[in-house]
Amino acid sequence: MDIRSSADDFVSRTQAIVAELKALEGPLLPILHAVQESFGYVPDEVKPVLAEALNLSRAEVHGVVSFYHDFRTHPSGRHVLKLCRAEACQSRGGEALADRVRELLGVDFHQTTQDGAVTLEPVYCLGLCACAPAAMLDDELHGRIDADALEGLIAEARL
Template identity: 70%
Template sequence: MAQPDKTMVQSHVREIAQAHATREGPLLPILHAVQAEFGHIPDAALPVIADVLNISTAEVHGVVTFYHDFRSKPAGRSVLKICRAEACQSMGGKALAERAQAALGVDWHETTADGAVTLEPVYCLGLCSCAPAAMLDDRLQARLNETTLDDLIAEARA
């Protein structure tokens, strides 16, 4: 798929930013709206957001890079998140995470070469009593094991 024109991106980001600029603490809602629109936060968006909010581009960049939910490049068609919190780790989550990385051939925050799957760590899905846990797109998977992980990866690649 062709990337949108930089001028078009900046124009649309300006509209989004201006729509949220009067809110209290507008930066996070703007970033969420931009990512919802483009699937990530394009580099061209940062100076526009900074201009609308009268803050530095470095401040916007700092927020984008601080929060793991924001992406600077498009995600794969599916996003597989594996819980890295203590409860999941204590129930075998580390081995499952390593299995996912090996099966997909990617590290955290990377996307498979075919663009099918982005692998992300997440620090608590709220399923501690049913650990380990994962999320494929918006669907939770509790009591993750090698079989259910393999099934999730196969589903994401389909």
């Protein structure tokens, strides 16, 4: 598929998502979530489509995408590992875990391993403060993680 047909695909699929969800109250966030679920990220090509359909400026759409950490503007790896960076997790060894995961994966936050297996993302609270430190692999939460558990998650993601 060439770049032009890919952009056309983004636009047509986004228009279908908008048609389905536009009637919701405050539809931008649900539409952005649906777009990301469909493509794995929010492509730049869809921002003007959303702006026009929802009577917003492109800057408003871009502002929402860039404000919320859950929206990605580029494709992620096959798995997404989110490591909590909030205070409770930091107080329970989160920084050492962050250093270890970056070492094991060979990437920093917001990057994807060369094999395309894992994208590493920081998150600022997973709601598991009582079980700190915490991580999320894809949509599965993991609390009270240590270096061994972290290595297990990475091994699982690399399969």
